[in-house]
Amino acid sequence: MYKRLDEAGTAVTITVDGRQIAARAGDTVAAALIAAGIAHCRTTPVSGAPRAPYCLMGVCFECLVTVDGIGSRQGCLVPVREGMAVETQVGKREAGR
Amino acid sequence: MTKASDLAPSYDLVVIGGGPAGLAAAALAARAGLATVLFDENPGVGGQIYRAIGFSPVKDRTILGEDYWAGAELAAEAKASGASIVTGATVWSLDPARLVGVSIAGQARLIQAGRVIIATGSLERPFPVSGWTLPGVMSAGGAQTALKAQGLVPSGRTVMAGGGPLLWLLAAQIMRAGGRLDAILDTMPRRNWLRALAHLPDFVLSPYFAKGLKLLREVRAKVRVIRTDRIEAVGGDRLREVVFTVGADERRMPADLLLLHQGVVPNVNLAIAAGVAHAWNERQLCFEPVLDGDFTSSVPGIAVAGDGAGIAGGTAAAERGRIAAIAAVRALRPAAAVPDLQTIRQRLQREEMGRAFLDWLNRPADSFRQPTGDTIVCRCEEVTARQVRDTADMGCEGPNQMKAFLRCGMGPCQGRLCGLTVTELIAAQRGTTPAEVGYYRLRPPVKPITLAELASLPIAEAERKAVER
Amino acid sequence: MRTADVVIVGGGIHGCSTALHLALRGLRPILIEKDYAGRHASGVNAGGVRQLARDLHEIPLSIASMGLWERIEELVGDDCGFESHGTVLVAENETELATFRARVEDLRLRGFTHEELIDRAELKRLVPAVADHCPGGVVSRRDGAADPFRTTQAFRRRAIEKGAEVLEGVTVTGLTKVGANWRVETSAGPIEAPKVVNAAGAWADRIAAMLGEPVPLTVVAPMLMVTSRVPAFIQPVVILRGRKLSFKQLANGTVVIGGGHLATSNRDRNETVLDWDRLAISVRTVWELFPAMRAATIVRAWAGIEAYMPDGIPVVGPSSTAEGVFHQFGFSTHGFQLGPGTGAMMAELVATGSTNTPIDGLGIERFR
Ligand SMILES: Cc1cc2nc3c(=O)[nH]c(=O)nc-3n(C[C@H](O)[C@@H](O)[C@H](O)COP(=O)(O)OP(=O)(O)OC[C@H]3O[C@@H](n4cnc5c(N)ncnc54)[C@H](O)[C@@H]3O)c2cc1C
Ligand SMILES: Cc1cc2nc3c(=O)[nH]c(=O)nc-3n(C[C@H](O)[C@H](O)[C@H](O)COP(=O)(O)OP(=O)(O)OC[C@H]3O[C@@H](n4cnc5c(N)ncnc54)[C@H](O)[C@@H]3O)c2cc1C
Ligand code: FES
Numbered sequence: 035m036y037k038r039l040d041e042a043g044t045a046v047t048i049t050v051d052g053r054q055i056a057a058r059a060g061d062t063v064a065a066a067l068i069a070a071g072i073a074h075c076r077t078t079p080v081s082g083a084p085r086a087p088y089c090l091m092g093v094c095f096e097c098l099v100t101v102d103g104i105g106s107r108q109g110c111l112v113p114v115r116e117g118m119a120v121e122t123q124v125g126k127r128e129a130g131r
Numbered sequence: 132m133t134k135a136s137d138l139a140p141s142y143d144l145v146v147i148g149g150g151p152a153g154l155a156a157a158a159l160a161a162r163a164g165l166a167t168v169l170f171d172e173n174p175g176v177g178g179q180i181y182r183a184i185g186f187s188p189v190k191d192r193t194i195l196g197e198d199y200w201a202g203a204e205l206a207a208e209a210k211a212s213g214a215s216i217v218t219g220a221t222v223w224s225l226d227p228a229r230l231v232g233v234s235i236a237g238q239a240r241l242i243q244a245g246r247v248i249i250a251t252g253s254l255e256r257p258f259p260v261s262g263w264t265l266p267g268v269m270s271a272g273g274a275q276t277a278l279k280a281q282g283l284v285p286s287g288r289t290v291m292a293g294g295g296p297l298l299w300l301l302a303a304q305i306m307r308a309g310g311r312l313d314a315i316l317d318t319m320p321r322r323n324w325l326r327a328l329a330h331l332p333d334f335v336l337s338p339y340f341a342k343g344l345k346l347l348r349e350v351r352a353k354v355r356v357i358r359t360d361r362i363e364a365v366g367g368d369r370l371r372e373v374v375f376t377v378g379a380d381e382r383r384m385p386a387d388l389l390l391l392h393q394g395v396v397p398n399v400n401l402a403i404a405a406g407v408a409h410a411w412n413e414r415q416l417c418f419e420p421v422l423d424g425d426f427t428s429s430v431p432g433i434a435v436a437g438d439g440a441g442i443a444g445g446t447a448a449a450e451r452g453r454i455a456a457i458a459a460v461r462a463l464r465p466a467a468a469v470p471d472l473q474t475i476r477q478r479l480q481r482e483e484m485g486r487a488f489l490d491w492l493n494r495p496a497d498s499f500r501q502p503t504g505d506t507i508v509c510r511c512e513e514v515t516a517r518q519v520r521d522t523a524d525m526g527c528e529g530p531n532q533m534k535a536f537l538r539c540g541m542g543p544c545q546g547r548l549c550g551l552t553v554t555e556l557i558a559a560q561r562g563t564t565p566a567e568v569g570y571y572r573l574r575p576p577v578k579p580i581t582l583a584e585l586a587s588l589p590i591a592e593a594e595r596k597a598v599e600r
Numbered sequence: 601m602r603t604a605d606v607v608i609v610g611g612g613i614h615g616c617s618t619a620l621h622l623a624l625r626g627l628r629p630i631l632i633e634k635d636y637a638g639r640h641a642s643g644v645n646a647g648g649v650r651q652l653a654r655d656l657h658e659i660p661l662s663i664a665s666m667g668l669w670e671r672i673e674e675l676v677g678d679d680c681g682f683e684s685h686g687t688v689l690v691a692e693n694e695t696e697l698a699t700f701r702a703r704v705e706d707l708r709l710r711g712f713t714h715e716e717l718i719d720r721a722e723l724k725r726l727v728p729a730v731a732d733h734c735p736g737g738v739v740s741r742r743d744g745a746a747d748p749f750r751t752t753q754a755f756r757r758r759a760i761e762k763g764a765e766v767l768e769g770v771t772v773t774g775l776t777k778v779g780a781n782w783r784v785e786t787s788a789g790p791i792e793a794p795k796v797v798n799a800a801g802a803w804a805d806r807i808a809a810m811l812g813e814p815v816p817l818t819v820v821a822p823m824l825m826v827t828s829r830v831p832a833f834i835q836p837v838v839i840l841r842g843r844k845l846s847f848k849q850l851a852n853g854t855v856v857i858g859g860g861h862l863a864t865s866n867r868d869r870n871e872t873v874l875d876w877d878r879l880a881i882s883v884r885t886v887w888e889l890f891p892a893m894r895a896a897t898i899v900r901a902w903a904g905i906e907a908y909m910p911d912g913i914p915v916v917g918p919s920s921t922a923e924g925v926f927h928q929f930g931f932s933t934h935g936f937q938l939g940p941g942t943g944a945m946m947a948e949l950v951a952t953g954s955t956n957t958p959i960d961g962l963g964i965e966r967f968r
């Protein structure tokens with residue numbers, strides 16, 4: 035869907051549901067998912083429909099993911115960090131994770 | 132990086148939002164001697180127009196255009212002014228006594244402000260078409276942010292739909308960057324010209340005229356533009372094709388990415404939650420705060436500047452920020468030297484001149500604001516247009532009652548992507564006006580906050596006493 | 601001149617319930633509401649339908665209400681989201697548990713059996729997520745929770761179907777006796793009726809003042825928070841005694857956290873301002889009691905404007921100064937559950953001059 039204008043930049047590796055993803059310093063989690071071609075980052079708690087980042091500016095809450103164990107974070111506002119563990123969210127987020 | 136624990140318990144001025152309005156306001160106020168802090172929830176300042184200024188990976192300056200790079204100066208000015216600029220800081224509450232709730236890296240604080248300037252800007256108007264929740268459908272602003280901040284450009288089969296200056300700007304930027312754009316579906320009704328024409332003379336004199344024409348020409352030379360009055364995003368787990376009508380014909384275009392945009396509207400959540408009175412703007416089809424000439428709101432000590440005060444663009448946003456900051460300085464340090472207000476007002480007036488023309492010309496069609504049938508209106512709670520219309524028919528008179536019946540607006544986005552649609556649908560269904568129907572009553576937290584964050588608030592005196600007793 | 605059999609001031613759960621029960625008795629009431637039905641406490645409360653931990657004077661009304669809650673759909677044509685999974689009062693230590701034991705024993709001697717003492721094991725069975733340090737508690741098994749706005753609206757709708765008239769956006773501004781009737785001045789013109797019910801919630805002292813009947817009502821604004829949807833993990837409503845907390849998960853997965861910490865309010869402007877320091881206290885209590893909730897997010901918080909009486913129990917019964925006027929207010933942050941039964945009792949009292957439900961100790965004359 036998207037390509038990087040240039041591949042320079044500091045490489046940062048994060049995991050998404052355990053799988054390693056190559057990101058760049060300066061990416062947000064949502065941007066890294068998009069750049070990696072990950073189609074959706076969560077399913078809705080209501081109908082289970084798949085959703086992906088929509089606005090990338092912090093207003094739509096479609097980019098909710100679990101980051102390093104903390105659920106429902108807005109992926110488009112969280113910068114990636116080396117070794118960050120991102121989990122896509124299925125429906126209602128489990129309490130206690 | 133500023134941490135929550137680095138913050139003072141109070142500041143003369145708290146500026147919320149680090150776009151042009153917030154940056155200009157903070158710079159002016161700090162230079163005049165106010166203890167000023169600016170909070171922005173994004174990882175960097177710049178706001179929407181100057182997103183990622185200073186660390187954008189886009190090096191070729193022609194791609195984003197000189198208007199973008201102008202933001203560097205504003206950011207530098209704010210940094211040099213002595214204001215504390217805190218990024219990654221989400222403001223989740225503001226009350227009429229100007230107590231500001233903010234979270235930074237999972238730690239929350241309540242900060243007392245002498246004055247507050249809300250500069251939270253705008254967001255894209257909801258564009259509720261069938262299938263707009265599918266992965267592969269994004270807002271054009273989102274794609275632009277990915278370009279500015281991460282240097283990402285569309286590379287698959289890409290369609291843009293809607294209208295308004297930003298849509299054309301993004302199309303040009305994508306083409307300049309070597310991205311892929313297969314078609315633009317122009318949804319702006321032709322008859323808009325009728326109302327717009329009267330304002331053409333002003334527009335011709337405004338700074339936007341020459342830029343706008345050039346941009347349109349640039350895009351039209353490279354991309355197919357098709358006029359349509361119906362769009363549907365179709366797919367299963369993700370977008371597969373865009374269906375649209377041209378005259379009586381239905382056409383289908385396979386696509387990986389559909390970018391939607393039909394203008395921007397003020398981001399009203401924080402101001403409404405703070406108790407600021409709002410009114411309906413019929414020309415811009417949105418709610419905006421009721422403000423005086425200094426951008427002071429109905430709540431004493433709280434001003435709203437920038438596009439959050441009503442859409443007028445990035446340059447106007449900065450001027451508005453300065454005017455609001457001068458009012459704050461005059462209130463708190465009457466003797467401090469400030470720039471000449473009249474000059475700023477004149478510059479602002481020039482900026483705002485072409486607005487009426489742009490607004491009338493780019494006024495989205497009713498059918499794209501007031502959906503029907505199973506089109507989702509509230510993305511969070513998955514409430515459809517039919518449900519909202521039926522509930523209005525049953526006697527539900529306002530968005531707050533609608534919330535209680537359907538849960539629309541009760542999800543994490545707190546109505547940002549459905550508020551205007553719900554108001555307009557109720558008005559349409561009940562034969563009244565959006566002004567009559569009103570908007571959601573919004574409550575803090577204006578952004579969700581984790582229990583852990585709230586628990587991290589320093590233990591107040593009252594509670595300590597209660598525990599000791 | 602517009603006339604009615606009864607004018608009801610206030611469209612909360614109480615006014616709407618009384619309107620319905622009067623209409624069911626064949627009377628023609630007009631209900632007057634300054635905003636819209638359910639705009640205030642009745643539409644925004646925590647929805648707790650509890651008999652547990654009530655003042656002795658309220659228990660008969662509460663029990664009568666419970667009977668109506670259990671056939672709420674039959675009564676109002678909507679299930680009101682009512683679900684019955686009990687209320688559990690959790691003891692945080694042995695001292696608390698001992699106090700609870702004494703209370704349950706006292707109730708039993710008076711013939712009330714709805715409260716039941718439970719030990720650690722039963723507590724864990726009912727509320728598996730509760731922290732391990734809690735030694736037991738009290739359960740009222742028939743208790744539950746309902747959707748407050750939907751409930752108030754359902755009463756309003758059914759009242760209208762049965763012949764009541766509901767005027768919204770209309771304010772009562774005066775009460776004067778004209779012959780055998782009360783002349784009720786409103787922002788939409790006067791209405792005359794032989795009987796008036798004051799169900800004006802946090803504004804009810806103003807109606808009483810119109811009758812020369814001052815009453816020590818204070819206006820409070822309890823706060824609530826709700827989380828995003830989380831997987832089901834708790835069924836009963838949980839309340840604490842020592843620290844302020846009420847806690848419940850709705851069917852949609854969201855968790856409502858309340859318990860009585862107060863916002864500041866301005867009843868003339870329908871305005872409440874939240875106190876985050878105090879909400880943080882509730883949050884820390886949840887933190888300790890339900891470790892599983894620590895990563896949940898708060899999506900909204902709000903407060904409702906409510907009447908509080910010095911003794912924490914409502915004012916229910918005839919006026920002590922004005923013949924034909926009846927009071928039904930001052931529910932002191934727990935009047936939602938009481939709505940159905942109090943309305944039925946009030947309709948009986950207004951229509952017949954007496955009631956079979958004991959309301960001793962609830963009259964306004966106690967403040968004279
Ligand atoms: C997606 C998008 C892209 C745009 N791109 C352009 C463009 O390229 N060119 C152009 O001329 N105009 C653009 N605009 C129009 C834009 O509104 C500009 O006119 C300009 O950015 C307005 O400046 P501002 O200072 O009022 O607000 P903004 O620039 O919008 O800045 C507001 C800032 O407030 C922050 N904020 C919001 N809520 C909170 C909160 N609760 N806590 C902390 N921080 C918060 C946001 O993160 C944001 O950085 C765009 C608008 C949008 C919505
Ligand atoms: C946050 C919160 C949580 C709560 N949780 C629970 C709970 O879990 N369980 C429980 O049992 N109870 C609970 N309560 C208490 C319960 O909500 C109230 O006791 C109950 O709703 C009171 O109902 P009411 O009809 O007396 O008052 P209201 O609902 O306040 O209705 C009174 C109405 O009178 C109208 N009015 C006032 N003056 C005039 C006038 N002059 N003319 C016309 N109209 C007028 C007002 O606009 C108002 O709508 C809670 C309350 C709050 C605020
Ligand atoms: S993509 Fe919209 S909030 Fe993150």
